[in-house]
Amino acid sequence: MPGHPDARRSFALTRRAALGGLGMIGVGGLARGARAEQEPLRFGLAMPLTGGQATYGQDQVRAAQWGLDAVNAADGVNGRKLAAIVLDTQADAQTGIQAVNRLVSVEKVPVFVTAWSEVVKAVAPIANDGKIVELSVGANSPEIARLGDYVYTTFPLADVDITAVAEYSATKLGKKRAAVLYINNETGITAAQVYRDTFTKAGGQIVAYEAYDPKATDWTGQILKVRLATPDIIHIQGLVADTPQLIAQLRQLGLTQPISSYSAVYNPKLIQQLGAAANGVIATSLAPGTEDSPAVKAYVERWQKEVGRPPNGLPYTQYLYDAPFLVAAVLKSLDSAKKPITGENFRAEMLGIRSFDLPLTGKLVINPNHTVKKPVYLMEVKNGAWSELAVVS
Amino acid sequence: MLSPLILIQILWTSLATSSCFVLFALAFALVLKVNRIFNFAQAAVMTTAFYAAYTVVGLASGPGWAGLLAGVAGAVAMSAVLELFGFRALRRRQASSMFVFIFTLIVSELISYVAMLIYGTWPATIFPSLFWPVTLVGTIAVSQWDLMALGGTAVVLAATFAFLRWSRTGQSMTAVADNPDLAEFYGIARDRVFLAAMLLSGLIAGFSMFLYGTRAQVQPGSAIELLLFAVAATIIGGIGNLAGAVVAAFVLAIIQNGSVLFIPSEWQGFLLYAFLFLAIVLFPRGVRLPQRKRLVRRTPAPALGPAES
Known part of the structure; x- marks a missing residue:
């Protein structure tokens, strides 16, 4: 009172x-205001902004920028802003080297994010020599795990999802005879070998193993050889440009077996292109979809609202959105421990933390052997729609 | 492995799928024969045709026939632009053939980039569906696309060769191809003939690209790769020999498809370049069948001297 x-x-x-x-x-x-007014902490983002891959690169940079905004809106790095220095690689090795040289020598960032296997490989010596952490976000060549002490990936390498789909086919689906059709280039050869070895190790038998030319538009010869081998399942390791057409021709030539592939075919367009012929196609996804995560649903809705379309290569943009969160988490830890922010310290701190909970791609564990552990979502076309078949952890 | 049914299936499907490539080769060989240009800008014509049809059918949900018209019109328009503002200007400046060749390469890349900026790099098809209904004839799978492609190609081939054989413009093309200076001396306007050849080539390329885009996915850079096959067929068939290019395209497609029954499939892509290499080295004028010896009536030479009595 x-x-x-x-x-x-x-x-x-x-x-x-x-x-x-x-x-x-x-x-x-x-x-806090004084910290916020300090020069922001910076990291590099070397992506294709022009050239043939710009459509994907620009969307991925936009996603990373949105992730960065979210990090800064949530107190940044202990109150200090985080900023990205964005440079163009054109998805080309030479241009990538120029961009990363600038990030290392001029901008002196402790860590940079890049993608596209060719660029990731080409700039690896610069990262190793300069003791700057290179985070590959989206490239999936298995070689990336062997590029040196300072090269890490946040994206599962090609063998992760292929291993999952091969093992699942042999053990859970009970398939004993598999045929493999693969594109005769870097994308297809290594991954087809991974499928063949895993399926065989799991007790299955490879009854046909056929390559096709990257420029091929007709696969009759290979398909007829596969038909003669009477497989239980057919695995296709191709590109997004040729796989739908190859599946159409398989169905037209009377092969009704289940068809497995990988993340390249996991898109709604496949069903539109193939109609009922798409039923039984199994693909992989390395990131949760809109049905699995409300955050992903909100993210895709934001694309529709602000850009008017879904992003090109949705899962890749999810990984790029999450990249600033990983960088911020490591920098926060360094800042809290009052350690100097250098590439060496960033690497040590990142490996010390190892496990990160990221908003759009979920839990990420960085293994000491430079690979990452992520769940693989196996998706299957049923009744004209993608549905989740299994999650392989 | 080599059952007759398998061979018939390979033969049938190869014939059908090679039909687009046959027409690409015909369009390329025609310009090479009449205009004497290694026209790599045909890739730009093909890209324009595909994206014109895709815009009408794939994006605007127009009917297929409207897409065909748009594709052919786009290709013909691009060919006209190339001839009127490109090749004709270069001829007037007496540009070397190497310079013209480089110009065609630049145009094909330029249009590829323009298409990429407008449509992106994601593969597209003219119709939303890639799957064509199939009928089994015995055990041979025959798709509706096969019938449409083979029928369309047969009509275009017949119309083109009839045009070249019997129409006045077609005969002028043959005359200019044989000897441009002599043809001009006889009153044939060379520029008009060059334009006509480009338009006809554009029409064929536009039609064949429409066919191709109804079965396969296309990206802005696809046409450049597709054209390589046409170039190989033209060289193997013999430069200046339209029928040779057509036959070579059919044979190459069948050999490539059937080869996997005899050799490891990894070598399939190598075959085209191996044939091309051998053709250039061994048959620089193209592979020609030996001609039948003409029957020549030998008549005794008239005696030049006075008859002996």
């Missing part, structure tokens, strides 16, 4: 406390 002495005392105390509290908030706010 206001007229009571105790009440007055209580008010006075409250007022004093409030003033003190305000003062503390003011000091804290000033300190």
Whole structure:
């Protein structure tokens, strides 16, 4: 009550406390403001902004920028802003080397994010020599795990999903005879070998193993050889440009077996292109979809609202969105421990933390052997729609 | 492995799928024969045709026939632009054939980049569906696309060769191809003939690209790769020999498809270049069948001197 002495005392105390509290908030706010006004912490982002892969690269950079905005909106790195220095690689090795040289020598960032296997490989010596961490986000060549001490990936390499689909086909689906059709280039050869070895190890038999030319538009010869081998399942390791047409021709030539492939075919367009012929196609996804995660659903809705379309290569953009969160988490840890922010310290801290909970791609564990552990979502076309077949951890 | 049914299936499907490549080769060989240009800008014509048809059918949900018209019109328009503002200007400046060749390469890349900027790099097809209904004839799978492609190609081939053989413009093309200076001396306007050859080539390329885009996915850079096959067929068939290019395209497609029955499939892509290499080295004028000896009536030479009595 206001007229009571105790009440007055209580008010006075409250007022004093409030003033003190305000003062503390003011000091804290000033300190925080001072940190926010400090030069932001920076990392590099070397992606294709022009050239043949720009359509994907630009969407991925946009996703990374959105991730960065979200990090900064949530207090940044202990109150300090995080900023990205974005440079163009054109998905080309030479241009990538120029961009990363600048990030290392001029901008002196402790860590940079890049993608496209050719670029990731080409700039690896610069990262290793300069002791700057290279984070490959999206490239999936298995060689990336062997590029040196400072090269890490946040994206599962090609063998992760192929191993999962081969093992699942042999053990859970009970398929004993598999045929493999693969494109005769870097994308197909290594991954087809992984499928063949895993399927055989799991007790299955490879009854046909046929390559096709990257420029091929007709696969009759290979398909007829596969038909003669009478497989239980057919695995295709191709590109997004040729796989739908290859599946169409398989079905047209009377092969009705289940067809497995990998993340390249996991898109709604496949069903539109093949209609009922798409039923029984199994693909992989290395990131949760809109049905698995409300955050991904909101993210895709944001694309529709702000850009007017879904992103090109949705899963890849999810990984790029998450990259600033990983960088911020490591920098926060370094900052809290008052360690200098260098490439060497960043690497040590990142390996010390190892496990990161990321908003759009979920839990990420970085293994000491430079690979990552992620669940593989096996998706199957059933009744004209993609549905989740299994999650292989 | 080599059952007759398998061979018939390979033969049939190869014939059908090679039909587009046959027409690409015909369009390329025609310009090479008449205009004497290694026209790599045909890739730009093909890209224009595909994206014109894709815009009408794939994006605007127009009917297929409208897409065909748009594709052919786009290809013909691009060919006209190339001839009127490119090749004709270069001829007037007496540009070397190497310079013209480089110009065609630049145009093909330029249009590829323009298409990429407008349509992106994601593969596209003219119709939303790639799957064509199939009928089994015995055990041979025959798709509706096969019939449409083979029928369309047969009509275009017949019409083109009839045009060249019997129409006045077609005969002028043959005359200019044989000897441009002599043809001009006889009153044939060379520029008009060059334009006509480009338009006819554009029409063929536009039609064949429409066919191709109804079965396969296309990206902005696809046409450049597709054209390599046409170039190989033209060289193997014999430069200046339209029928040779057509036959070479058919034979190459069948050999490539059937080869996997005899050799490891990894070598399939190598075959085209091996044939091309051998053709250039061994048959620089193209592979020609031996001609039948003409029957020549031998008549005794008339005596020049006075007859002996």
